Amino acid sequence: MTNVWIALVIGNSRLHWAEFSSDRLQKTWDTPHVNQDQVQLLHELWIASVVPSQNQFWQAYDRAHFLSLEQVPLQGMYPTLGIDRALAVWGAIQTVGDPVLVIDAGTALTLTGSNGDRLIGGAILPGLKLQFQSLNQGTAALPLFSLPLSASSLPHRWALTTETAIASGILHTVIAGLHSFIHDWRQIYPTSAVVFTGGDGNLLHHYFQDLYPNLASSVKVNPHLAFNGIRAIRKNNELFISN
Structure with a gap:
C-alpha cells in the first residue's frame, strides 16, 4: 500500500x-x-x-x-527561533549540504545560516508585500502598489511616478541589503550554498539576475525547503521507532 x-x-x-x-x-x-x-x-x-x-x-x-523546535537536529538554536526557519535550514542541509544560507522570502524576509549542524544566525525584516502595505497604511497619500508576480526586471532606480518610486525604493534597497548579507556570509564561508525559498523567492532571484548576474548564477531557488526538513525529521522518527 x-x-x-x-x-x-x-x-x-x-x-x-x-x-x-x-x-x-x-x-x-x-x-x-x-x-x-x-x-x-x-x-x-x-x-x-x-x-x-x-x-x-x-x-x-x-x-x-x-513538530516542535526540539525535533529539529540543529545545534545552537534559541527558544524563539521560528520553526519554519529551522525546518528550511534543515531541509537545505539535506538538499544542498552545508554550510548554507537560506533566504526565505515570505510574509517576513528572513536570512538564516548554518555550518555543519550548527545554527550560525541570521536576520529578519518585513517581506516585500508587507513593505508595500506599510507605506499605504502608514501614510495619507501613498497608494497600495502590488508588485506584478511576473515582473522580470527591476524598476528604474530614479523613478518619475509615485508607484515606481515606491517599487524602486523597496526593491533596490532589499536587493542591495541581501547582496551585502550574501557577500559577508561568503567572506566567512566561501564555499557556502545560498538558497532562496518562500513565495517571493523566484522573484528576488530574477532581480538578482538583473543586478548581479555572476552572483545569481551561484544562488539556487528551492520553494520546498521546509517540506524537505519535515520529510527528513519524519524519516528519522520512523527509523528511531523501528529500532
Whole structure:
C-alpha cells in the first residue's frame, strides 16, 4: 500500500501543503487559513506552525503530528527561533549540504545560516508585500502598489511616478541589503550554498539576475525547503521507532 502523508506549514498569511508518497514529493499547494468546519483529511499529517491560533483546528485530528523546535537536529538554536526557519535550514542541509544560507522570502524576509549542524544566525525584516502595505497604511497619500508576480526586471532606480518610486525604493534597497548579507556570509564561508525559498523567492532571484548576474548564477531557488526538513525529521522518527 502506498504510504501517502501530508506536510503542512502554517505560515503567517497562508497554509502551505505538500503531499508525499513515502519519501517522494508529489505536489504542493497553498490555501488560506482555515476554520474548524474546513478540516477534512484522510492521511497522516505532519504540522509545523508559526501561528498558534491556527493550531486548535488540528488538535482533534488523531493522525496529526505537531513538530516542535526540539525535533529539529540543529545545534545552537534559541527558544524563539521560528520553526519554519529551522525546518528550511534543515531541509537545505539535506538538499544542498552545508554550510548554507537560506533566504526565505515570505510574509517576513528572513536570512538564516548554518555550518555543519550548527545554527550560525541570521536576520529578519518585513517581506516585500508587507513593505508595500506599510507605506499605504502608514501614510495619507501613498497608494497600495502590488508588485506584478511576473515582473522580470527591476524598476528604474530614479523613478518619475509615485508607484515606481515606491517599487524602486523597496526593491533596490532589499536587493542591495541581501547582496551585502550574501557577500559577508561568503567572506566567512566561501564555499557556502545560498538558497532562496518562500513565495517571493523566484522573484528576488530574477532581480538578482538583473543586478548581479555572476552572483545569481551561484544562488539556487528551492520553494520546498521546509517540506524537505519535515520529510527528513519524519524519516528519522520512523527509523528511531523501528529500532
